[in-house]
Amino acid sequence: MRRHPGFAADRLRARIATGPPLLAAGCHDALSARLATEAGFEAVHLSGAMVSATALGLPDLGFAGATDMVEALRRVAAGTGLPIVADADTGYGDVLQAAETARRYEAAGAAALHLEDQVLPKRCGHMEGRRLVPAGEAAARVAAAAGARERLLVIARTDALSVAGLPETLRRVAAYAAAGADAVFVEGCRRAADFAEVRQAARGLPLVASYSEAGPPPEPLAALAKEGVRLALFPVGAALAGARAMRDAYRHIAATGAPPDGTLPWADFTGALGLEALTEDERRHRPSTDAPQEPA
Numbered sequence: 001m002r003r004h005p006g007f008a009a010d011r012l013r014a015r016i017a018t019g020p021p022l023l024a025a026g027c028h029d030a031l032s033a034r035l036a037t038e039a040g041f042e043a044v045h046l047s048g049a050m051v052s053a054t055a056l057g058l059p060d061l062g063f064a065g066a067t068d069m070v071e072a073l074r075r076v077a078a079g080t081g082l083p084i085v086a087d088a089d090t091g092y093g094d095v096l097q098a099a100e101t102a103r104r105y106e107a108a109g110a111a112a113l114h115l116e117d118q119v120l121p122k123r124c125g126h127m128e129g130r131r132l133v134p135a136g137e138a139a140a141r142v143a144a145a146a147g148a149r150e151r152l153l154v155i156a157r158t159d160a161l162s163v164a165g166l167p168e169t170l171r172r173v174a175a176y177a178a179a180g181a182d183a184v185f186v187e188g189c190r191r192a193a194d195f196a197e198v199r200q201a202a203r204g205l206p207l208v209a210s211y212s213e214a215g216p217p218p219e220p221l222a223a224l225a226k227e228g229v230r231l232a233l234f235p236v237g238a239a240l241a242g243a244r245a246m247r248d249a250y251r252h253i254a255a256t257g258a259p260p261d262g263t264l265p266w267a268d269f270t271g272a273l274g275l276e277a278l279t280e281d282e283r284r285h286r287p288s289t290d291a292p293q294e295p296a
Contacts, residue, residue, distance in 0.1 A: 008111040009151040012043060012083035016183065016206045016230040021221055024085050026235040028054050028072060033079030034272050036238070043111075046076050047235040048087040049214070054239075062120065066092040066101055070108045077109030085155070085233065088113040090120055090133075091141045098141040099148035112153035114185050114208070115141055117160065117172060130159050135172045139179040146180035155208055155231075156181035162188045170201040177202045183231065184208065190218040192227050199228035206230035213240055 015022050024045040025036035036044050049060035051072045056063055073086050086105055091098030098115060105113050117138035119131045132138075138158070146154045156176035160169040173184050185208035186198050199207055207228045209218050212235050218224060221232055252260040 006106075006151040008081070008083040008109075009106075009153055012085075012111045013151075013153055013182065015042065015083075019230075021209075021225050021229050021232045024231060024233050026050060026233070026238055027076050027079070028239060029075045030079030031273070032238065032242075033076045033082075034274075037080045037082055038272055041082065043083045043085060043231075044076065044080055045233045045235050046073055046084060046086040046110075048089050050236060050239055051087075062089070064089075066097075066104065070104050073105060073108040073110055083111035084109055085112045085114070085231070086110040087235075088115050088145075090118055091115050091145060093120070094137075095140050095144035099144040102145040102148040102152060102154065106149055106152040110152060112155055112182070113145070114155035114157045115145055116157040116187070117141075117176075130163055132158075132160055132163055135175050138172065139175040142176050142181050143179040146182075153182040154180065155183045155185050157185040157187055157208075159187045161186055161194075166194060166197065170197060173198055173201040174203075177205055181205065185210070188215060190216060192219050192223045195224055195227035195229060202228075204228070208233065210235065212236055 012022075022043055023041060024043040025039070025041040026047055027033040027036050027044040028046065028050040033044055046069070048064050048069060051068055052058050052060050052064040055068055055072060058064075069086065069088070073084065076084055088101050088105060091101050102113065115138075117132050117135070119133050138156075142154060142156045156173075156179070158169055158172045158176065160172050169186055173186065176184060183206040184198060184202040186194075187210065189195060189198060189209065195207055195209070199205075207224075208231045209221070209224050209229045210233045211217050212233070214236065221229065224232075249260045249263070252258075
């Protein structure tokens with residue numbers, strides 16, 4: 001199932017250059033990546049918030065580091081051959097760390113990463129207390145990542161819209177585009193009119209929109225597509241649905257001593273994991289029991 005990440009990066013680059021927006025399903029492990037692939041998505045997204053939640057049991061307050069993300073990225077890559085767009089937070093340091101993050105992410109299977117302009121430790125883009133580094137510092141991170149990658153796409157993310165307003169956001173977007181970003185992601189941008197201004201500041205680069213349940217959703221994707229949005233992230237929706245189902249199942253088992261009704265059939269579960277194909281491979285390669293035995 002896995003393919004060379006460079007090929008996935010090339011596919012992603014070509015896909016977001018033109019055409020309708022590409023939907024990226026939020027995944028945090030191999031199982032979720034398999035299920036998203038089975039559902040027909042063309043790309044998946046690895047969120048730092050989900051890695052912090054699922055691997056560490058902590059909110060998105062900068063606890064998940066580069067090692068945690070790379071390990072999660074490898075697990076997602078094991079479950080899909082689709083392009084993976086991975087959250088790289090701030091690059092986990094300065095320019096040297098941003099460059100190394102790009103190299104490690106690409107080696108682990110990412111087709112793209114997004115770098116943001118918060119200070120360390122960063123916070124979820126929908127939480128209070130976010131602080132920005134100077135635009136020049138963030139642009140240098142983007143340039144360092146772009147210089148270190150082979151084919152990986154570098155998406156520049158800014159959290160300036162809710163922190164410093166639209167004019168500062170546009171100034172930063174222009175700086176990040178000039179630094180070598182392949183696409184631009186303005187966290188919290190919701191209105192088509194704002195995306196139109198962002199696109200102009202970004203010199204026509206593809207734009208990214210996030211449909212995260214952590215904050216109010218952007219306007220309908222059809223309207224945003226007209227203003228240059230080419231990649232739409234759905235980072236946590238499936239995980240929130242799964243968490244609710246798990247919580248309800250645990251409560252039911254604790255209260256009744258029996259498993260709940262309506263779960264995914266075991267055959268469907270193992271089918272999503274490729275059991276049938278693996279069993280057939282085992283059958284083909286296993287020596288026949290009727291074959292003559294070699295002399296002792």
